[in-house]
Amino acid sequence: MKLYARRKGQMIGQPREFVMIDESNFRHKRKYGRGRFAKTWRRRKWVFGMLGVAPRNSKPILKLVHRRSRNHLIPHIVRHVHPGSSILSDEWRAYRGVLTDLGYNHFPVKHNQCFVDPITGSHTQNLERAWLTYKGKIWRLRGNRTEDLLKQHLKLIEWTYWLGNRHRNGPLGRLLKDIHRKYHL
Template identity: 35%
Template sequence: MVSVKFCEKELSMNHNTVVDWCNYMHEVCANSILRIQSRIGGPNMTVEIDESLFSRRKNHTGRQLPQQRIFGGICRETKECFLVAVPDRTSATLMSVIKDRIMPGTTIMSDQWSAYGALARDPNFRHFTVNHSLNFVDLTTGAHTQSIESLWGKCKTRNKLQWGTRRSLLDSYLCEFMWRQTVKARQVDPFEEILDEIAIFWPPSEDL
């Protein structure tokens, strides 16, 4: 799950074979995330939320491509995160993801996008905002979204290293990134973890 170009060079494999195997590993990571992921945050925990745009800006003809909006969150205390492709940034869409991915009792920090206004009326969450046009950190409450901004940077950098992501494969790429973040947060060996996940996804045949 490194760059396609690196694998082609170091393993002397052709492009299509490398892409196929990268996609196989994305499937393994996606299966792991779908199997084990639970809601993040909870009482006495803080989750930062934000949206960002992902896409290759141009195709091989130079034509501008449509962008995909991703909504994400990260827990400051555990470093657990979620990343979800969303069709828009309306209050209904974002609140649905928040309730599905964040535990009640969580303190949520965001920018001042109007769609987050519903959080102030939801008794299940405490909500603080920061006005990025004025400060990176709110001078009164200390609210900031630096953790989620850092997460976007890591995610997009890795995406570029892998030559960008085709729209049809974006969900599986995001699952791989979340899997890596989960493994890092748990402080376990990623190589041993991926071997375990491969065995779960493709269990050995009983005939062997």
């Protein structure tokens, strides 16, 4: 994934694509409430997700952030979303007024009133469903025990959707191709 990010960059928000943004808590869960609870996991681990939804595919960008403040989230949006893109989000106060000032078309959804905006039809259901899939994968692999392990699993999820699924032989074919390229076998 680093090779791909270095060459082309991870940019979403093309003309026929819209971007959904949201943050989710990836806290370590103990099985049956038993066992030790590590000191590092008393604090919440927030993952900021940006999902580029196009007609045929979706591409996630997942970043571990320590806080959900404007100063922590907006730089990720500026770095990874094309200017002028349509962004769908909930009405989190970190996004209020800032995204339109930066040149994005912002469509907020008030989740306390409805999940799909009746006027614009905007919603964040694709990303909310994606959170369930991502958390399920990470929980099955016990990938949220440490911050470094969580970051590696988030990168693996990004690699799968950005490169693995696009290869004609699937993720395994792409992995073998990357290994061949790296080690010149």
